[in-house]
Amino acid sequence: MDLATRKIPMRKDILTNKMYPKREMVRIVKDKEGNISIDPTGKKPGRGAYVGLDPEAVKEAKSKKSLEKVFSHAVPETFYDELFDFVDHQKARMDLFGDLGKKH
Secondary structure (H helix, E strand, C coil), rough: CCCCHCCCCCEECCCCCEEHHHHHHEEEEEEECCEEEEEEECCCCCEEEECCCCCCHHHHHHHHCCHHHHHHHCCHHHHHCCCCHHHHHHHHHHHHHHHHHHHC
């Protein structure tokens, strides 16, 4: 298959409802025990949802408690802080290195 015709997997950002390439997003997963965590590999088992690399959207989600609505589960304040730091770091890497900072 030619690289120019290769399909780019897209996912919807649960915070902004916009579609982005999967590589430019962070997966959050809720496991069977109800634990919510960041899934950098994208392979953890459980109910997954994607968040774009927008730290401001994460801040807004924290104030609106958006993840509680998505996962129908309580989400600790500390998780929003962890998510903010992770998204902020990934965005900085993307801005600095483009797609080089990600695995292919």
